[in-house]
Amino acid sequence: MDIKENHRLVEMFADGSCLGNPGPGGYCAVLRYGDAEKQISGCEEKTTNNRMELMAVIAGLRHLKRPCRVRITTDSNYVVKGMTSWIHRWIRANWINSGGKPVVNRDLWEELLELSRRHTIEWQWIKGHNGHKENERCDKAAKEAIEKCKAIHP
16 A cells, blocks of 8 residues: 555645636635644736636645645636646647647646645546535635735735
């Protein structure tokens, strides 16, 4: 059994949001390990929704100090399909997408790939804005982060 399999499960719920696209954006990740919970959020002055979806997961993984089993739940097909399917093709094609163009957000994909290598990750997609408690919580926190960002950078 791989050493990573010996660790308890960390659940991560992640969401990103953007006003405009591009525009001010926010993200949130909630990490749950047993009864302990940590919420991480942040914002960027000018960004895109897809970058914030990626940042939510990256921010959550940055907080894990040792290898873990992680179940990541997100409403972003972009993130889930990117990490479970597309990224393998992009790497083989030297970060060129199926349309023959450079992969958008390569910097974040590379960081997410590097962070994910030390963990055993299960990717779970859920429909957004559909009453999923943690997804709604993350969506709300991401939007609150945008408001904080707008207050700092009017």
